[in-house]
Amino acid sequence: MSIVVKQKGGFAYCMDTPMLNRPNTLRGKLLSAQQHVFRYGAIFVGIIVVFLVIYDSLANNWAINDFLGNGYQFITPVADASNVNDLMDQYSFAHGYGISDLAKITKKMTNYTIVNLVMDTNPYIYVLEAGTYSITSEMNLCPIFQKSYPVDITKTRQQLGVVVDAISFLRGEAFSHAFTEDATTNLANSSMGSAQLESLGYKPTRIVADLRLTQSFVLKNTTATQQLVVGYYRIYSKSYCTGCIPIAEFGHGSCNFTMQYNDTEKMLKISLSNYINGSRHDFGLMFQQTAFSAASHYLKFIAILFALGGFLASRRTVQWQDVDLRSTETFVQRVIKTMMPQYYPHMSYAIRFDMFCYNSDIFVLLFTAGVILDIGAAIKFTREVQVFLAACPNGLMSLQLFALSTRLLWVNCALLKIIKYFWSTLSTAGYSGESHIMGFFNFTSVTSLYMSGILLFYIPAFIEYNNSVRQDLKSNVEPLDGTAVNFYESFYVRGSGAIIGGLVLNLLLVVALDQLINRAYWSLMAKNSLARQAMYNSTSILMDFINEIDTEVFKNRNGIIYCKARRLCTLQWFFMSHLTTFGLPEKDLRTKKIHNQATNHTRQNTNQSNAATGISTQQRDSASDIVDKDGNxxxxxxxxxxxxxxxxxxxxxxxxxxxIKILKNTSVAIN
Known part of the structure; x- marks a missing residue:
């Protein structure tokens, strides 16, 4: 298409304008349609993810959960106890399964849990409510009560107690299960002691003490079989190394007791204790408050401030920044420029909020640091809740865990950014685009990032598979005090390598799939200098802010992007303030300069010829208003x-x- 400029006397001058004359190939149309689908799909999924992030920030905020206080319902059975020994006078414990029968370390763990639970306004722990579940046959917690209890029938109401302690031994991890036979051959059994277990490759990984306390009930003085539905509380302390501060799992449910009382021996025997199908089970957890969890909240808060400040700044046209060799920018000035740069009142709409958060180095690294500092509590919460969810579905808790898994999206983002940064220091690339490996660590859009997040939801199942070859050594088989649990061999730490490996493989798989499916897209973007700054020359990992500049570039297929000057100024600020740039020059700049100077010399001769025919400079300028007079x-x-x-x-x-271009809001053709 051409613009026709008329001059007095009837002479007409035609000038081709590349911005209007775009060849629409079938392949270009298909690629353009694909990008539109990805764009609107990303917006839709982005809304869902924003909701999940907000929900995670509220529902999975341990401080808020603890402040609401719903978890403190589990204080009921020990409310008037000052320590674990007080329970011996309040409850009738089963023979061989009382407080005095515990190993010293498990008694200390149980005592720690009770003492901290009953302490008023305890600043050292979080007591969390973790959902209510409808019990099924897959979650039968009642058989532990099938024991004999000394009972004084003269008491109006009876309260029973039972406690079992054990050390969990594990063998192998996810990768060894997948590539060897350690999950199927030479397995242990419940009669084996610690020496036999270790000879088979099992390692002690966790110490547990499972305390059950019934609610009071009335027992009839008869030898006949009695059946009664009895409520109970569970305090399940778990320590992941010998002497470590334990966490605790709480529960409140009910069981159907079948029992016989012998008044001569003053003994109550529960012959059968079974679950009640569909009965309610309240679930809770207790975690230690640490400096890491507090720092996590502060880092996330600072990250959100930077994200909001930076995003609001990006809504305006930031002033173009020239190189100033006469002054050195201080750290404070850089921070101020990141959130409050000098700008014009014109709107730029350069960057979406979700893309800003996923692509900003400051937000990603600060938020990821907050996630990592709290990762221990998050993984433990996820695993403990997932055990119940696997047997007793709960839609709200499933949503809560899915929201919790979105935290790892920023871990994925941070990992890609760190890989790009370290590769930039190791690579010998002399110009932008020379290292094809650098271009591999990018997502076409947030849609690909969300795809990597979906697989993260299966992390709890992966942890269970990692720790699936397990055998519990109970104190009635062997005294537990002689076996120590090493922190580095503990329940979660031992599998951290497999978990990290799984996360990395998940990320690389999605990146490779993105690169394979969108090969035509990446080839096209590599032709454009602005896109190359994102792909090869910075820690940018998402291309959305490039894709949305000029959607017609996919039809054009020549790699030229027409970008509004206002948007370009804001993008320059984003590159230099929220991304780390690598400083690689464009290829053969000197050769291009010599070539373009020769071309300009030819153009000047043409202009002189045009002047001889009567075409004025003003008319040529008006004809090329849509593109720059000097070309791309x-x-x-x-x-x-x-x-x-x-x-x-x-x-x-x-x-x-x-x-000048900002005032006119003209486009700049970037090749």
Whole structure:
């Protein structure tokens, strides 16, 4: 298509305009349609993810959960006890399964749990409510009561207690289960002691003490079989190394007791204790409050402040930043520029909020640091709840765990950014785009990132598979005090390598799939200098902010992006303030400069010829208003990591020239 400029006397001058004359190939149309689908799909999924992030911030905030206080219902059976020994006078414990029968370490664990639970306004623990479940046959917690209890029938109401302690031994992990036979051959059994277990490759990984206390009930003085539904509380202390501070699982449910009382021996025997199908089971957890969990909240809060400040700044047209060799920018000035840069009142709409959060180094690294500091509590909460969810579905808790898994999206983002940064220091690339490996660590859009997040929901199942070859050594088989649990061999730490490996494999799989499916897209983007800054020359990992500049580029297929000057200014600020740039130059800049100078010399001769025919400069300028008179531009970095806009003569376009384009809101053709 051409613009026709008429001159007095009837002479007409035709000028081709590349922005209007775009060849629409079938392949280009298909790629453009694909990008539209991805774009609107990403927006839709992005809304869901934003909801999940907000829900996670509220429902999975341990401080808020603890403050609400619903978890403190589990204080009921020990409310008037000051320590574990007080329970011996309040409850009738089963023979051989009382407080005095516990190993010293498990008694200490149980005592720690009770003492901290009953302490008023305890600043050292979180007591969390973790859902209510409808019991099924797969979650039968009642058989532990099938024992004999000394009972004084003269008491109006009876309260029973039973406690069992054990050490969990595990063998292998997820990768060894997958590639060896350690999950199927030479398995242990319940009669084996610690020496036999260790000879088979099992390692002690966790110490547990399972305390059950019934609610009071009335017992009839008869030898006849009695059946009664009795409520109970569970205090299940777990320590992941000998002497470590334990966590605790709480429960409140009910069992159907079948029992016989012998008044001569003052003994009550529960011959059968069974679950009640569909009965309610309340579930809770107790975690230690640590400096890490407190720091996690602060880091996330600071990250959100940077994200909000930076995103609001990106809504305006940030002033183009020229290189100033006469001054050195201080750290405080950089922080201020990150959140409050100098800007014009014009709107730019350069970056979506979700993409801003996923792609900003500051937000990603701060938020990821907060996630990692709290990762221990998050994994334990996820695993403990998932055990119940696997047997007793609960839609709200499933949603809560899925929201919790979205935290790992930022771990994925941070991992890609760190890989790009370290590869930039190791690579010998001399120009932007030379290292094809660098281009591999990018997502086409947030849709690909969300795909990696879906697989993260299966992390709890992966943990269970990792610890599936298990045998519990109970104190009635062997005294537990002689076996120590090493922290590095503990229940979660031992499998951390497999978990991290699974996360990395998940991420690389999705990245590889993205690169394979969108091969035509990546080839097209590699032709454009602005896209190359994102792909090869910075820690940017998402291409949404490039994709949305000019959706017609996919039809054009020549790699030229037409970007509004206002958007381009804001993108320059984003590159230099929220991303880490690597400072690689564009390829063969000197050769291009010599070539373009020769081309400009030819153009000047043509202009002189046009002047002889009577075509004025003003008319040529009006005809080329939609593109720059000097042709296409190039985005490049210098050795100081500053982002420049270069004209066709490879000269720096200054702030003054950019300001004119900002006022007119004209487009810049970037090749």
């Amino acid at each position: 531009f190039m985005v490049a970095q210098d050795g100081g990591h500053h982002v420049h806009l270069l004209d066709s003569d490879i000269r720096d376009v200054t702030n003054l020239i950019i300001n």
